[in-house]
Amino acid sequence: MNLDKWVQLNSQTAGRDKVARLVQYTSRALWDLLESADMSPALADSFKTVEYILSTFRKLLRFGRCVDIFYSSLRTIHYPDLTIRVTLTLSKLSQSLFLLADHFMWLARTGLFKDINSKRWGEFANKYWLLSIIMNLCRDVYEIFRLLDLRRASIKSGITRVSDSNSPLRVSSLRDFNRLALHSFALILIHKDVAVDTIKNLCDLFIPLTGLGYTKLSPRTIGLLGAISSAAGLWALLEPTAKLTPV
Template sequence: MASISSQLILHPTVSQSIKLGSTTIGRDKLYRAVQYFSRFLAWFLLARGHKDQAARWNALKSHLALARKLLRLGKPMEHLQAALRAVQAYSAAETGEQITTIGRQLAYFGYLTYDTVVWANAVKFINLKPDTAQKVNKTSNRFWLAGILLSITHGLLKAGRLANEAKKLRSRSGEKDVGAEADREMRQRTLDMARSVTRHQFIIDILDVWIPAANLGLVNLNDGVLGIFGFITSVMALRQQWHIAGNK
């Protein structure tokens, strides 16, 4: 019995789950997945007249959203540092990518800074007038939308550059020099990995962009659609963090 318990408790999957949960980003993505699934489920139940059950999932969604804002305190500075590093890492061949990276990081800095004010007002640490609170929330969503749009632009630019590099590498295939061919294959694997990561982030951005757009009233999507979009992107990001935790 003790042996079976040890095998269960010390199972690699359990250990990997603990590693994932011990990171702030791992917990954030997990909370986000549950938050957006709750948003979808609340909409689904409410559409079928189950108001009491819908209220329970709505409450869970709201509390997780507030908890995630707390987890992100201090994160604006990470994005500000990332913007500064992008400024310092100048590359003439990747000017467009660099500009969009800087813009994206600054936009996320603005988004999370205003989001901190939203959190402080929600927990009554500060007291904003309703119209001021609404303006702060709207500005936060504008920065969020700008950050995702810049991320999409960055992804398109990077995908185009990587595709051109892959095309050049394929034209060099079949070289007689064994060392040169081995180097080409290694660079091809690196490019394939970079293209996969870029596609992964692009899909996340394409789905996530509708959430701040809906919050700003630019599109008319119900909570069911937004909940599913948010849940899908959360699971995609969570899987990415799961693989990272497994490699540590």
């Protein structure tokens, strides 16, 4: 990453949040790895402290964002494509409720309000975070099927285009299957926004599922999934072509 990209990333609240998230989940994976190997308890405790501090920092960084996200959902309800309109609007509304619960959890951590039940608000946050991710995945599946429909339409016409170049691929026999598979992979690379968003949401899916007790993944696995998801989110911030729109 060059200096200009780093400055660009650091100038955005979302960028700082993604960097902090990457370190947070990496720290979770590391302390669980150290504890499982019965190595350096002091270092494991240090990584736990880093994870907790960054988690709290991110909650503060997002404070008030529930209003912004809710307001943005008022724009998506007018999007012309019905599937994107429904999935995106429901995702934003769920994310807004998730952040609202997250704000209460931050207030509980500060000790300013001792009557706040952080466990109950944590379950509330995970439920709406899970719903938001499910809506995002439904949108990803829809985008994938749209790309497949485009490819099928081009195959029916005898040509599959994978770039803006004038080099067509004719599908006339089984010998072209490998070339077709290669060009299909190239199609995914061209539409990397869909691929990046799908990977990010698939990794995120298991975090609230584990938080709610539906899956029982180790902290190390959750840390790895969170780190991969954070890296995908950073890529989308740094590379405009890797960002799925509208958002």
